[in-house]
Amino acid sequence: MTRPLSGTQYELHFGDYRATVASIGATLRSLTFRGRDLVVPFGADEVRPAYRGAALAPWPNRIAGGAYTFGGELFQVPLTEPERGNALHGLASWLDFGAIEQTPSRVTLGATIVAQPGYPHRIDVEVAYELTDTGLHSSITGVNTGADSAPWGTGPHPYLVAGPGHVDDWSLLLPADEVLEVTPDTLLPVRVSPVDVANDGAWDFRETRAIGDVFIDHAFTSLSRDASGHASVEVRTASGAGVAISWDSACPWVQVHTADRPDPVAEAALHRIGLAVEPMTCPPDAFNSGTDLVVLAPGASHTAGWTIAAL
16 A cells, blocks of 8 residues: 555544644644534644644745854755745654554654754654643654763644634634744744734734634734633634634744635635644744753653644
């Protein structure tokens, strides 16, 4: 049998939840609750579109020009977003992860980011997925198995689906007081602003309201958290049903994107079909700014986790 393009498939089930994880990029390929999609899926024999469901490491989001300085030395990584001249979403998203452990409701996958030009560090990455009656619990762990300290950041890349329709038809609850404004051409950081000030308050979703035709491709911070330290984003249909993602204190940032396509007519099948909600340990271009950048000492590890659940 020909192996699917997205790699080995791991089918998980628990109660009313079903999930499929693909080994390329340790990717969440599908997640359903009672047969209803909670994330935008893609086919097993399809090249994963738009980083959909991928595990991002050793950085989420962008490095400006793919260049950064660490330990007093200048490094250059490949420009994987050539249209904007940036390095996008790290080095792990096309690695083929292998199973470390597997049960009917859980799988842990592992791969190694090998030392290479631009990132001369060896990091073992483990991505865990587990279904319970409270949703899909996921985590990414990086372990520095090299001899030198390494810059590190991580996060997931799910496109949430509230229900029928498109992003314009759904409402959003995003409990963030601040947004990172970016340049319109390269989407690189300019300044952090209050959400009720930036873009005339168009990105202020601290109270649930309709998304409508608002364009979002921004990182948010200063998040409201519950007593356990978790922040949550909710996306709902008019009926009140929907999906939520919550994450722990390891991620002080969240990127939200309305999945707008450059050509909405030609790419209608992809345009605004899901809301990307990406908890992140650091903001865009953190390898340059140093903001919330994790530095993994030799032998050190770092873990961040999140949960996707039906509403």
